[in-house]
Amino acid sequence: MTVEEFKLPDVGEGVAEGELVSWLVAPGDRVEEDQPVAEVETDKALVEVPSSYDGTVEELFVEEGEMVPVGDVIISFRVDETGAGDEEAADDAEPESTADDEAEPEPAADDEAEPSEPDTPSGRTFAPPSARRLARELGVDIAAVEGSGPGGRVGEADVRAHTAGDARDAAGPESDAAPAPTPTDVGSDDRKSAVSERGDDGSGGAATTAAGAPDPAGRDTTLATPATRKLARDLDVDIDDVLTDETRDGEAFVTDEDVQAYADAAESAAAAEPAPEPSPVDADAGGTGADAPAPETPETTAADAGDETVPYRGVRRTIGKQMERSKFTAPHVSHHDTAEVDALVEARAELKPTAEERGVKLTYMPFVMKAIVAGLKAHPYLNSELREDDEEIVLRKEYDLGIAVATDAGLMVPVVEDVDEKGIFELAAEVRDLAARARERELKPAEMKGSTFTVTNFGAVGGEYATPIINYPETAILGLGAIEERPVVRDGEVVPAPTLPLSLSIDHRVVDGAVAAEFANTVMEHLEHPLLLLSH
Incomplete structure (x- = not known):
């Protein structure tokens, strides 16, 4: 087996970059040459990018929604060094036994072979781009994280659990009662995060917020159409957290209605959540309103005012650049x-x-x-x-x-x-x-x-x-x-x-x-x- 990296090809006759709208495959999937693996929006078209290899998807290097320059690596495959046709020919041929054949050493027994990871022959780690990004932000070596997904695939929850475990180990045995908070727990006082760390019993269930927000599903793989994924991005929803009862090919399938329902429930829960109690510092300050330091007030943003922001990219940006070029070039x-x-x-x-x-x-x-x-x-x-x-x-x-x-x-x-x-x-x-x-x-x-x-x-x-x-x-x-x-x-x-x-x-x-x-x-x-x- 060899690992082959696949770069984004020029799918638009000279276009320099494209937006990766959606992945059509996931790590561990078997693909054939010319099978579409991703949808990319470039120039004025949405095109499917075909694989150049027969093999198994090993790793996705780009998040959906990211702009990717032509020539950047977007995916890697585990590819057989010997073609399938050669293997079939070898199976069909039955040469007569020779002395040289009999002298060939027998394969070593399983218990004598060097230890290896059966699902990752290359020694690389299965993890989606979101988990790798979180690992970089937390300073975690992704290869050191134990994955709980299929084939040892590492998810974001695994990275957080690994971070919390390292923090407990560094604090020593006397600190068992207070595990290190995850990034979503910081500053939340007694309120629970919508994404909790993995429990000691190995379960990966996510906690429900005190205000009644929906439990995130916390999947590593979710099937959805490009339009549904775009809706999730617009509503700032992690599509892997959206609850659904529908499945396709054994995987969870999320619809627009599922995403909207999850976003509405989360918004209602956030609106109903009580304000946090004053901290001891505030209670003991003893100063008047004029003496006490004024709380930091974030600047009013478009989102605070109820405005909607839409990404300026893909077809819309292409049209804009073309119109700008025309108007400022030709009188x-x-x-x-x-x-x-x-x-x-x-x-x-x-x-x-x-x-x-x-x-x-x-x-x-x-x-x-x-x-x-x-x-x-x-x-x-x-x-x-x-x-x-x-x-x-x-x-x-x-x-x-x-x-x-x-x-x-x-x-x-x-x-x-x-x-x-x-x-x-x-x-x-x-x-x-x-x-x-x-x-x-x-x-x-x-x-x-x-x-x-x-x-x-x-x-x-x-x-x-x-x-x-x-x-x-x-x-x-x-x-x-x-x-x-x-x-x-x-x-x-x-x-x-x-x-x-x-x-x-x-x-x-x-x-x-x-x-x-x-x-x-x-x-x-x-x-x-x-x-x-x-x-x-």
């Missing part, structure tokens, strides 16, 4: 206009039954995409990229449109390639598929790269005009308002008509205002006369 100018789309509304209504027969839900987006291609062909500087280092503008010959999709995790921009070569129905089906997979976080990183122009549809939530930020390094982006009946002037009279508001942002280093207006006019012409789309 933005926005152009607004409105298309009168009576004929477009009629064309869509006429084509909808045919689309439904083919299993396609037809929206206005495919029509807009084809109109944009017509505008880009007529005004190629809006389908370009400014390469500052080379001092050149690249006029792109591909028409790959990014379609902004709002998701629970933030804005995703899947890319529809070769829009100029696809029909209305084909585009409708592809956009719907990409949008659905974006909302389910199932897009591959490659499906969100390489766009030459981007469309964002804020009209889907009732918007009319906006100033969209360019999807850098592109040079333009078109925002769509809601198609609604608005007052327009025709033949000297104000009448209601369906209109589509357009908001075009351009990089003014590359595109002049007049060119932007001409592009918008071309797009509007094709939307107002849909038959023109047949030529593209």
Whole structure:
């Protein structure tokens, strides 16, 4: 057996780091090559990281929720030096006995072999990252801690128990009546901690607080979905402490409801807990309120005021950095206009039954995409990229449109390639598929790269005009308002008509205002006369 360390690979085509959202394996689990071992959120996608080895998980080096640079070790495996195929070949082969074979020494008996740890052949200690972190904080050698988990796995309770045992040994035999407090016991007077040290009888049950808080389960391994683990982190709950009656594959399985119930019970218990009695020092001080030292008052924080804090990382941070780069690199100018789309509304209504027969839900987006291609062909500087280092503008010959999709995790921009070569129905089906997979976080990183122009549809939530930020390094982006009946002037009279508001942002280093207006006019012409789309 050998121990192989596995580093976080580049799962996002050049991304420098990612957030380890959840582990899909635990120490002691058997894994095969290409089996997913972790979920990592990087760039604009949630991806599964596959194992590069056949073997057994030995150690996890990263906590869930931590940001990990690409190339850092995240997990290690115990790997057979001889492949399984070689072992099977050896079993199948039955060579004739030779003198050399008979001279081979017999294996030593078990009682004559050197003592070893059967569950950890490498001599390393099984412990989750949280237990290792606690050991470092308490100055404990993790290898010296006796584990109570499966295969001798060391948990946080084992580390605390080991610390308390060392403190009793250092104090001598006359100090048996007063064991050293754990970090959670300090300053609690007679109140019990929600996490107690292991009892003398070897039991690991956690104590209940005096105020009636729920007993923590104190598991070493818990199964839960990434969403449930995120909820636990948001509520500052250790998911291994959450009580549950549900199991999967012999392990406890915690749901959102379990986490919320545990957090609510803990909060209620904390609110009902009486204030501690004054210490003897306070009682004997004898001074007036003015003479006595004022108690330390912690500064009011956002949490004290009832505010909620949300980690700025993962997809949200990626979006923020991209928007910042775009806004502070490209001088933005926005152009607004409105298309009168009576004929477009009629064309869509006429084509909808045919689309439904083919299993396609037809929206206005495919029509807009084809109109944009017509505008880009007529005004190629809006389908370009400014390469500052080379001092050149690249006029792109591909028409790959990014379609902004709002998701629970933030804005995703899947890319529809070769829009100029696809029909209305084909585009409708592809956009719907990409949008659905974006909302389910199932897009591959490659499906969100390489766009030459981007469309964002804020009209889907009732918007009319906006100033969209360019999807850098592109040079333009078109925002769509809601198609609604608005007052327009025709033949000297104000009448209601369906209109589509357009908001075009351009990089003014590359595109002049007049060119932007001409592009918008071309797009509007094709939307107002849909038959023109047949030529593209």
